[in-house]
Amino acid sequence: MSHGSTLGSICGPVTGGSGADGIRHEAFLYQGDAGFLSATRDFVLAGLAVDEAVLVAVTQPRIRQLRAALGRAAQRVSFLDMAELGRNPARVIPAWQDFLDLGVERGRLVRGIGEPTWLARSGPERRESMLHEALLNEAFAAPPAWRLRCLYDVGQIGPALVDEIWRTHPAVVEGGLGRISSRYRPPGSAVASPGPDPLAEALPDLGVPRVEFAFGPRDLGHVRAEVIRVALAWGLGAERTGEFELAVHEVATNSVHHGGGHGAVRLWTDDACLICEVRDGGRLYDRLAGRRRPDLSLGGGRGLWLVNQLCDLVQLRSTRVGTTVRMYMYV
Known part of the structure; x- marks a missing residue:
């Protein structure tokens, strides 16, 4: 089932659905190690080529893999272990804000890569990761402009999470093509979101408390x-x-x-x-x-x-x- 209109090959910028004055927030659905490098290596090198500040927040095994693929260029990239930083996803927005502020201070544009969830994540952690993705659009709706690519290994997530990805990202790259998400609603939109407000949803029942x-x-x-x-x-x-x-x-x-x-x-x-x-x-x-x-x-x-x-x-x-x-x- 299609969730949006096609933008084109990933070789070009995915710009649909996000404002030029704030965050350009896109999801990239990949599979396996080769897919991870397809989603990251060229994206990082493109930023470095125009002297952008680049921050990659993924798990340690993925950091090692990308460092090896980048070679000497990895020395110009900042890395954070998402398993440590993002254990509580509520800590991630401040980390992006700090890096963005540093880029502005140094007169540089910023781009980032984040991987919000992975196989070892618990159910509550995955739930909060997707809430975080929704709130990113609100936290960075205003200038300065910057670009964030969020990675999702489709071999480790289910259909329900894929649906939430389309609702929380203005643009999604899937199967090598970038698409504008028809399910995404920007902050302050007069059009109702197709899904519930994640901040108002009921938390799951944990049974009889101690x-x-x-x-x-x-x-x-x-x-x-x-x-x-x-x-x-x-x-x-x-x-x-x-x-x-x-x-x-x-x-x-x-x-x-x-x-x-x-x-x-x-x-x-x-x-x-x-x-x-x-x-x-x-x-x-x-x-x-x-x-x-x-x-x-x-x-x-x-x-x-x-x-x-x-x-x-x-x-x-x-x-x-x-x-x-x-x-x-x-x-």
Whole structure:
């Protein structure tokens, strides 16, 4: 089934559906090692040929493969390990912003390559990766102009994820041809998106929690104590328990100050991770909350940023009836 109109061969620029003053955000569907190099090597060399700053954020095995293919040209490319940077996808937009700001400071155009998901990703991580892809279009809708190519190995993703790729990218390269996506809607579009708002979707049911309780302004100490108790009993370790305690405290404090004065906490554990959910009746209107580096000269706005730095994964959803934040810490 076709999802858009053909732009042409990948030899030319894929420009359809994205503005000239902000991000040119495209997906590249490939398969296997040869497909990966087809999606990356010439794209990187084309940027270097016109003295663009180039950042590649993929997993370490892919970094080694591309370095070898680029040869000496790899010395002019910046690389980041996406398995480390993007473990929590909410950390990725600030990394692109930092690189873009550096390019502007040095008077250079910027292009990047990112691989948001791969086979080893958990279901929640894949879900947040696609939310990240949608929010990229909002975070970089304004100047300066730059180009980002997002890679997806079709041998490692299912049909549902492919559909989301077409909804979150203005242009998609598939089978060697670039296409404008008919399913994509730019930020602020008057035309309704063909899919649900990912920030308003319900999070999956995790079953009966190990711990569940309500809290109010006088109960923040109890929230912290319960998190510490469960985390240490589960075997998280003192340092990581302290980080998790701080993250949960930040979210619970936000609930007291901005979420109606009270909320509810639920905790789950399994062999792989510890999960804490904080839910309240408030609504979050800043869709990029926690994904912008905070201004240290201002007194607030750092809570969700800190939570994203401390936790291995964070899921945030907000609707008219309330806001839910799930925080994950892995073994």
